[in-house]
Amino acid sequence: MKKTLRISFNGKSYEVVAEILGEDGAPAAAAPRSAAAPVVQASASAAPVSAAPSAPRASGAAGEIPSPLAGKVVSIDAPVGAAVKAGQTVITLEAMKMNTVISAPIDGSVAAVHVAPGDSVEEGRLLMTLR
Structure with a gap:
């Protein structure tokens, strides 16, 4: 079969x-x-x-943080309004029973979080926006 x-x-x-x-x-x-x-x-x-995107996909702007892989959101490590430094962990994803930390690409503050813990995300989905 x-x-x-x-x-x-x-x-x-x-x-x-x-x-x-x-x-x-x-x-x-x-x-x-x-x-x-x-x-x-x-x-x-x-x-x-x-697959057809189920949510906004990142356009590549410096302050946009797309998902590098398909997975599940474990935690939001920097809430809206938080000041972050480049390299600081802002979101944790789980894929294939392994956690992947997502880091801020630039210094700034969190303008928007587009996902919540427990959400399933596809590669390229916009997770967070910094300003």
Whole structure:
């Protein structure tokens, strides 16, 4: 039986087809497929799958802090109005059971926080704006 799976590697999403094997190592019996879900074969050099953004994406301005990866917001470490220095931790994300700290790219103050703890975010989603 083959299944289409979406995996993430280095912050990029890929769709791959995996063959499910039985305990004896032989292919498992195939289940009936619905016509609504086409199978896409992917190779190691396949282009990333891009999902529609569910929230604002960063435009690249110096004070905008985009998510470097898909994950879950663990904590907001600098609230709105807080003064921050370049390199200071402002948000902590969790991805694949590892925490990633997001640092301020510039000195400034937090103008807006666009996410909350527990939110799932995609790569590129705008997390915070500094001024």
